[in-house]
Amino acid sequence: MKLYPLKFTPVYSYRIWGGEKLKTELNKNYDQNSIGESWEVSGVPGNETKVSEGPLSGKTLKDLIETYKDELVGQSVYDNFGSTFPLLIKFIDAKSPLSIQVHPNDDLARQRHNSYGKNEMWYVMQAEKKAELIVGFNKRVTQEIYQEHLQNNTLPEILNTEKVKEGSAYYIPAGRVHAIGEGVLIAEIQQTSDITYRIYDYDRIDKTTGKKRDLHTNLALDAIDYNHYASYETGYETCTNKVNKLIFSPYFKTNSLHLKDSFSRDLSSIKSFVIYICVEGETSLQCFNTTYELSKGETILIPATIEHIDFTTKGVKLLEVHIT
Known part of the structure; x- marks a missing residue:
């Protein structure tokens, strides 16, 4: 069967900080709260998205890669990743701030979790007035200074906050402390990893468990990049x-x-x-x-064998x- 542009049925995830913008802004269809x-395109085991349209409906990314191999993902991608799809595409709606967190790099994630690390990027699709993100530190710190602020419950004092608006973009390499703030809707592109x-979680209680969420204080110490950088946002034309x-x-x-009108894209x-x-x-x-129709809040995967789109x-x- 010839491959064609593929849409997937999203996988929706409850989060303590979740809101309603995935419905109101992106027209997602679900019944749960928060x-x-x-997850738009996912090969993460247990959260795999399935093709939603056409003859391949119901197939997961792993099913497709095992059948089509390099025809779907490209030769070098298949050589490097095999049947693992290398990216995870998400939309994230933060009604309240996310926990402050960090992701391990490939080496640390492989050693500890038999997983890829998690390098990612954010594109801000919508942001309420005064919306912010936390990205990195506002000065150079040491592990000792970091631990002191953590123990004194003053960690936010040394973190860099960024005012954001629609179109703001950030690269979040593994090791960079970060958090999405209240009132931000983003598209996230990341390595396939859920580590x-x-x-830091503001001492919140998860209503589904009645308890505070676990912190990973010791695991994070060796994963964090304690450097300060002059700029965190990515500018672009x-x-x-x-x-x-x-x-x-x-x-x-x-x-x-x-795009404002017709546009031909050579992908050869x-x-x-x-992925669009x-x-x-x-x-x-x-x-x-x-x-194939594509509207705000939708994602489509173009197989590697397709070299032209209008x-x-x-x-x-x-x-x-x-x-590549």
């Missing part, structure tokens, strides 16, 4: 009907596309799958004489994500 995350070290470089890392590459130089995340507006994608739109903003 849904904080919509998080929670280091927003030229219309052009592929604008956004964040390129060793783990994924992300471009920003602001990209040797992996491509619609962060504003809507568009039609033409491929193999078939049209877009038709009256106005859309897309994130384009690939590996």
